[in-house]
Amino acid sequence: MANSHRIEWIRTSAPTCRRSRLCSVFSALILAGLLQIMSGCAAARLTQFHNFAQAGTAYTKASQAVLDEAGTAAIEADSLIAQKGRDGLRTPEERRQYINENNQELRKRLALLGDIGRHGRLLQSYFETLAALADPKAPATLGTAAQGVFDSIGGLSPAIKNASLGGVKIGDHLPQATNFVVQVFKAKALENELKARSKGIEREIALQEAAFTVITSTLETDLTVQLQLEETDEVIEPFAVAKELPKSWSARREEILRARVAAASSRSAQEAAAKLRESFVALVENRLSEPSIAEIIAAINSMLNSLEAIKKATPTQ
Amino acid sequence: MDSAQIYSSTLEQLNKTVVRLTSPEWDAKVQAAPPEQRQNALAELLRVQHARLVLANEELQDIADKLKANEQSLLDGQKALQAELDKLASVGAVLNAITSLVNVVARIIPLI
Numbered sequence: 001m002a003n004s005h006r007i008e009w010i011r012t013s014a015p016t017c018r019r020s021r022l023c024s025v026f027s028a029l030i031l032a033g034l035l036q037i038m039s040g041c042a043a044a045r046l047t048q049f050h051n052f053a054q055a056g057t058a059y060t061k062a063s064q065a066v067l068d069e070a071g072t073a074a075i076e077a078d079s080l081i082a083q084k085g086r087d088g089l090r091t092p093e094e095r096r097q098y099i100n101e102n103n104q105e106l107r108k109r110l111a112l113l114g115d116i117g118r119h120g121r122l123l124q125s126y127f128e129t130l131a132a133l134a135d136p137k138a139p140a141t142l143g144t145a146a147q148g149v150f151d152s153i154g155g156l157s158p159a160i161k162n163a164s165l166g167g168v169k170i171g172d173h174l175p176q177a178t179n180f181v182v183q184v185f186k187a188k189a190l191e192n193e194l195k196a197r198s199k200g201i202e203r204e205i206a207l208q209e210a211a212f213t214v215i216t217s218t219l220e221t222d223l224t225v226q227l228q229l230e231e232t233d234e235v236i237e238p239f240a241v242a243k244e245l246p247k248s249w250s251a252r253r254e255e256i257l258r259a260r261v262a263a264a265s266s267r268s269a270q271e272a273a274a275k276l277r278e279s280f281v282a283l284v285e286n287r288l289s290e291p292s293i294a295e296i297i298a299a300i301n302s303m304l305n306s307l308e309a310i311k312k313a314t315p316t317q
Numbered sequence: 318m319d320s321a322q323i324y325s326s327t328l329e330q331l332n333k334t335v336v337r338l339t340s341p342e343w344d345a346k347v348q349a350a351p352p353e354q355r356q357n358a359l360a361e362l363l364r365v366q367h368a369r370l371v372l373a374n375e376e377l378q379d380i381a382d383k384l385k386a387n388e389q390s391l392l393d394g395q396k397a398l399q400a401e402l403d404k405l406a407s408v409g410a411v412l413n414a415i416t417s418l419v420n421v422v423a424r425i426i427p428l429i
Binding site: 085172224225 | 339363
């Protein structure tokens, strides 16, 4: 009873911010699309860097939604298990100790997810600085700004690389470094910046890719646990013992079953990071094409679609 | 097997176990079991979830030696538990296999 009350309460309070976040991601995608159309004009280089920065912004926003989902799914799964298993602990002292220790472990996980989110947002700032540097009229101070952002990114990455999540060390999943040569650009400040830091940035995007490989696997387990417990409580048990089935029973059953499929196919975040990294290398080599940007956008859309399906079926979040 | 592989396979087994212990199939089995066994099943569900949270947050280098020292017990425990989870023949047998593995994990990381 308490559980279903909580579900209703969150149902009415949560969707607004979720929708607005996704709306802003979609707006970013539309903007990225418009910028693609502009790429046929004379300022092709400037457009390429702007397109990439826009794709990076869309990636960061969508990946932040995945990180939020990973944190929420971990907490929800643990809460549902704690509720289900509470009677397995015989004394208030045992229950207090259990919930305190699990809270502590969940806080550690949230801190790591927060670091990965900050790392992504700093990369976004770096891409925006690069886009500004592509303008021949860019002020000289932008190079210093780029270095500052890069230093901040580098400050976060060792903690992420060494962290484990779901039994897998993120650093062990780093894809191999790509060999590439920085092309000659008319905007010298841009060329200097790319020569100085593009290889380091490629490794930082690779770190995002590795982090999402690990996060996705943990997210799948947490979502499966959550959906299975919801299936038992909201679909199987009412069907087995309720005098009358709630009117929403069949719709809820469909949502949960469909979300089980979405949970198993939520690997698009790592794919989006991989496409972003490939496109960054293409950008630096001055061969970034519209189809490459379209591929990032497709991967981001796929990420958002999976999240929507999962969120629809897990309103307790 | 190196300690990273032992670590990953142990955690993967705990993940698979928590997924099985929250499945509708397991729930049906437990509901049909005697009260004492039902109570144990709930307690083991909490232990597995706690173990998977704690182990997932551990830094490998801090527990590498202990993992290596308990390698055989961990691998045997994982194999026996997976066999019971696949069969899902009796609640008691699954619970015994879980207890054996989680007790070995508790030698490596402090569990409640």
